[in-house]
Amino acid sequence: MKKFDYEAVIGHELICAKLKQAVCRHQFVNAYLFSGAEGIGKKTVAYPFIAALLCHAPVDGKPCLHCPSCMLMTAGNHPDFITLQTPEDNKTFGVDVVREQLIQEAYVRPFSSERKVFLIEKGELLTTAAQNALLKVLEEPPEYVVFIILTTAQNLLLDTVLSRCLKLQFLPLNQALCHRYFEQLTTGDAPRRELAASFAQGNIGRGKQMLTDEEFYNLYENTVTNMQYLLNSLSAFADFNQFLTDNREKIENIIDFMLVFLRDALRLNLTGKAKLICTDQQAAVKAFSQKLAPGNLVRLMEAVIHYRERLQKNASFAGAGLELLTKMQEETHDQSNRNPI
Ligand SMILES: [Zn+2]
Incomplete structure (x- = not known):
């Protein structure tokens, strides 16, 4: 089950603080870009932020986890949260997919929340044509829309798209934090956990892959x-x-x-x-x-x-x-x- 709680996030305190503050103050932009290596924690941070954006009564910028919106998120069928999932062949997102799944949907008002959130999990897979189509919405977005674009390769996105996004860079965690995280796990034996912690090099997802x-x-x-x-x-x-x-x-x-x-x-x-x-x-x-x-x-x-x-x-x-x-x-x-x- 996906976690919609900031408790699931290891490190990245400044980014989390910024996102919670945006919810507290009702100060959003229409597009966020989370960039950083695979496994670094972009999605783990995106989920509680999305839940908080849609939550009917966020607490200190965090999702309340009890309201109807939070329940829908937990059940995995929130009508105002749309994910552009990675294509099965892991190749590219063409312009048709973006038009159908994002652009048309963006102009339909939210059903149950004040906002409508779109998550693009692998922004680097958007073709140039798809990015140009997306740009049209980013230039004049409906006020209730928030796009969250995750990417491991910011350089593959058009400057025009980047300039419309609030960019948040996910950096590797410090090694001590990483070691502490793997030490307290119970998966695998101690030597394997030690290998996972050192192999992670500040990237929990990378270490977890080595562990599991x-x-x-x-x-x-x-x-x-x-x-x-x-x-x-x-x-x-x-x-x-x-x-x-x-x-x-x-x-x-x-x-x-x-x-x-x-x-x-x-x-x-x-x-x-x-x-x-x-x-x-x-x-x-x-x-x-x-x-x-x-x-x-x-x-x-x-x-x-x-x-x-x-x-x-x-x-x-x-x-x-x-x-x-x-x-x-x-x-x-x-x-x-x-x-x-
Ligand atoms: Zn809630």
């Missing part, structure tokens, strides 16, 4: 294991290539795991005893940090970043993988590269 999503965790473990084999045998490069191909759909996660792992190895190499993100993979991190020089590790990270950029620019998957593996082989097996920088 077995497929995600297995992919992480397999990435590290495959990386470790690279140090020992040249045949491991073909296996690594196969691993990338087999998990093509999750390549972004694999790239992320590789970078986190290499960053750990570099830190350990430079400082002697770094606090690792891969808390459960100390032996593998140590092997990399002992066998390779800082220069090798930096160039490996650069190669992985370059690999990601090439894939983002739609390079051939096989070609980009081959380039990455060639570079990785040079850095891990070419003796001339082993000298410290």
